[in-house]
Amino acid sequence: MEITGARILVxxxxxxxxxxxxxxxxxQGAHIAIAGRDAAALAKLSHTCAGVPSRRFDAYDLDSCAGTVAWAHxxxxxxxxxxxxxxxxxxxxADAVGDAIAEHLLTVNALAPMAFLRAALPLVPRGGLVAAVTGVVVDLAPAGMADYTASKAALALWLTxxxxxxxxKGVRVLDLRLDHVESGFADRAVTGSPPSLPRGQTVPEAVNAIMDALESKG
Ligand SMILES: NC(=O)c1ccc[n+]([C@@H]2O[C@H](COP(=O)([O-])OP(=O)(O)OC[C@H]3O[C@@H](n4cnc5c(N)ncnc54)[C@H](OP(=O)(O)O)[C@@H]3O)[C@@H](O)[C@H]2O)c1
Structure with missing residues (x-):
């Protein structure tokens, strides 16, 4: 996809x-709309990006995910x-993770991304794309993170x-299957602590990989 001038919701x-x-x-000249849960972080990012439109949602409210897509359109x-x-x-x-946590992981990591993309499918024209970040856990199926992995695997297979x-229709559907990234993500886990992980990609490296995927014609 040509990024310059493209209308993209993040x-x-x-x-x-x-x-x-x-x-x-x-x-790079895209016309972006940004969405998130944290009002202050959204306002700061909008300011950094010349006042781009922003909107709040919570991943637990799937209607708010779909509504955010209609708003961005x-x-x-x-x-x-x-x-x-x-x-x-x-x-x-798995035997130490309760059902409430499992529901949380499946909702935020699978149902919410699906709700965003499901709402986008009728709106995105030929040549456009829908994409979501999954992770290499889908391929590795590591011990000690069955529920997180299951949520990302559900999303990955849905995308397939x-x-x-x-x-x-000519709409590209991208599975952005990132390796470990040094973003602090693992330290913000809803439960448990991460195993010791080898040093991951930097955030700019991960973003470059995502930009390559968005720009590629394949
Ligand atoms: N970092 C890694 O090692 C790694 C590797 C592979 C894949 N990934 C994937 O990359 C994506 C981005 O991760 P990151 O590293 O940038 O981590 P991050 O900084 O923690 O970002 C996570 C994002 O998800 C949002 N979020 C979480 N729960 C939410 C909820 N209930 N409602 C609305 N928004 C919610 C957070 O919002 P708030 O700002 O409000 O918390 C934040 O915008 C995730 O899908 C992650 O699974 C990360």
Missing amino acids: PGATGAIGSALAEQLHQ DVLGGLDGVVVCVGVAGFGQ CVRREQRR
């Missing part, structure tokens, strides 16, 4: 990766792409099916 724009991506998209005068950067980590053996559905 849900999760208050996070480390989402905010850096939003800034990069803005600097309105304020941007159309929508060429949505890149979901929402997510929360959770650690612990939707990619098939959208092929004829």
